[in-house]
Amino acid sequence: MTASTDAIVSNGHGHSSKATATNGTSTSTDERPTALDLSHHLSLLARSRRASPLKDIIRYMAVPGIISLAGGLPPAAYFPFHSVSASAYPASTVLDPETGTPPADSVEVVIPRHKTSDTxxxxxxxxxxxxxxxxAKFAELCKDLTERMWEPVYSDWDILVNSGxxxxxxxxxxxxxxxxxxVITETQVYPSAQASFIPMGVTAFPIEDDGEGMRADALEAALAGWDESRGRRPRVMYLVxxxxxxxxxxxxxxxxQAIYDVCVKYDVVIIEDDPYTVLQFEPWVVGSKSHPPVPAKTNEDVAAFLDSMVKSFLTIDVQGRVIRLDTFSKTxxxxxxxxxFTGSKMFIERLLRGTEVQTxxxxxxxxVVIGELLNKWGxxxxxxxxTNLREQYRVxxxxxxxxxxxxxxxxxAESTNVAGAIGLVAYPKGQAHTGPALxxxxxxxxxxxVWCRMYYRTHPQFASFAASYKPEHPEDGDATQAFEAKFWVRLVEALVLLTPGWYFTAFEGEGVSSYGQPGVGAFRLAFSFEPKDLQEEGIRRMARVMTEEWCA
Known part of the structure; x- marks a missing residue:
């Protein structure tokens, strides 16, 4: 099911100043189209859920003058808290990334037993x-934040608070x-995301990616050439x-836009999981040196930051086929x-029914703590x-x-002959082009x-290892994975811990591996946690081990 729309005029934030739907739906007074009816995407479980009858009890308890002999709620007097308080940073805080020294002043967040004019x-x-x-007040803050940052381009959207x-x-x-x-995914997927769908009997349908993520041409080719003998063509996509x-x-x-257009053509629902959305940085250039955070101080600074961000799929979704996941975990x-969640009211209502029986x-x-902090900050x-947090992670x-x-x-990479190389190719120090590509x-x-493609195929011992490798168990993986596991132990022995790439391999079913080319593995390096001196020492240890292994 698809629909067309007239051209959408953007004001720089993706907000539609004119949009006329031709899908048979009416438009709202703000001239944004309404979402398509995508209820055919709902699972049997979701379609079978009914509203909790207790929700009416809770709703009517708020009616002025009501005497409730219905709900089994504990009286608020029995909550053993007079108040909850916290001291937080001022919203304008910019920490020194090297020291992380807290600011001297603070914002006091106090949640009293009963609401006051100040809370x-x-x-x-x-x-x-x-x-x-x-x-309701916390949900209102989340909805206001979504409108400020993304301005969805159809009218009947809503949000629902979740537990992360x-x-x-x-x-x-x-x-x-x-x-x-x-479920359509990129070639590598966050392990916890897979741990949720694998026990359901759902498998990944990975699409080739490049330095910008999933490739639209690869998605089009994969869906156009779908073999019906495999079952129903994938209709849900998971993207970060x-x-x-x-x-x-x-x-x-x-x-x-290209990905969205393919999803419209093949009626795919996009799950936009975007926990890192505010951590968008200027490009890094070889030979450049890090400079301290550039503090944002004014509304103009914030507006410039918002304008610089790559915008959410919500800003191009005229059909309501995007369900966006936001979180406070990284901010x-x-x-x-x-x-x-942000999505069409139909999807949000079904997610609410699930919430009533799941969490x-x-x-x-x-x-109340996060909500009152946002209330104090505004x-x-x-x-x-x-805006300032982004700069600190950039450092x-x-x-x-x-x-x-x-x-x-x-x-x-384009200056080398390394097959399949991306971005920058790393050689041992002083051996550019002459030494092995690491x-x-x-x-x-x-x-x-930072995602590093590891070239074990250039390691002097890999060929003989692969030729003699015989896995003892199916879960042992192929020769590349086994070689990487041994190398990972060498790194741990050198006291540097990286995440092996095969942790993230898209799950396509038992016995199916999409780890990559023979002799090409991967490691994920996180720059979010350790301070500068430990990051530098960790990379030095990594380089020393690799040079010893590859150049022995």
Missing amino acids: AFDIAGGLQYTGGSGL GTDAWTKVITMLLERGEY PVGQNPLGTTMGAQRR LAPGARLGW QMPSGISS LDGYLLWI RRDWMLDALSASFDLVP MSFVPPTGGMF
Whole structure:
């Protein structure tokens, strides 16, 4: 099912100033089209869910003057908290990435037992049972933030608060996928995302990617050539478009439009999982040196940051076929376990029905603490915070890339004859073009990771190892994976810990491997956690081990 629209005039944030739907639906007064009816994508489980009858009880309890002898709710007087308080950074804080020294001043966040004129949240309401959508005021903040950042281009969209990205993804796949079906992915997928769908009997349908993420031409070819004997053609796509975990790729605007157009053609629902969306950086150039964070101070600075970002699929989705997953995990705290869905009201209503029986509601204590912080900061303050946060992660990205440049000779891939190389090819220091190609990587413009393609095929011992390799168990993997596992142990012995690439291999079923070319493995390096000196030492240890192994 597809629909066409008149041209959409963008104001720079993706907001439609004119849009006329030709899919038989009416448009709202703001002239944005309404979403298509995509209810045929719902799983049997999602279609079978009914609204919880208890939601009416909770709703009517808010009626002024009502006397409730119905709900089995504990009285707020029995909550053992007079208040909850926290001291937080001012929204304008810019930390020194090397020291991380907290600012001297702070914002005091106090949630009283009962709401006052100075607070938006309270203990009595925040720690009580609520409906599956959680606290209305917190949901309102999330919806306002979505409108400020992305301005969806159809009218009947909504949000639903969830308990973080993993919770959100689990709810989405139970809503859309059946046992035996496929989900479209990139070649490498975050392990926890796969751990959710593999037990459901769902397998990945990986599409070839490049330095910008999934390739639209490869997606078109794969869907056009689908073999019906394999079962139903895939109709759900999972993407991490910014700082893809683990690939580190960020998808540009033209690529997103091309991907979206293919999904319209083949009626695919796009799940846009975007936890790293605010961590979008300027490109890094070999030979450059990291400079300190450039503080944002004004609304104009924030506006420039928002304009510089690659925009969400929501800004081009005129049909309501995108379900976006946002989270506070990378901008405030992962332990808060708070995020939100954005999608058509039909999808949001079905996700709400699932929430009522899966997690009941988002965490009240997290909602009131994070909600009151956002209330104190204001949305302008939160946008200022993430604008400066982006710069601090950019510095950390630069530290790792500078360290790689210091420990290896880096040569543009197009200047080498290394088959399948991406971005920059790393050689032992002082051996550019003359020594063995060790790995290649694309300097990331977003996220927290550098994805390194490892060239074990140039290792002096790989050929003999592969020729004699016989796996003892099917799960041992092929010779490349086994060789990488041994090399990974060498790195651990040298006290540097990397994540092996095969952790992220898209799961296509038992006995099927899509790890890559023979003799080509991968490691994921995270620049988000360790300070500068430890990043530099870790890369030095990595380079020393690789030079010893490849140049022995």
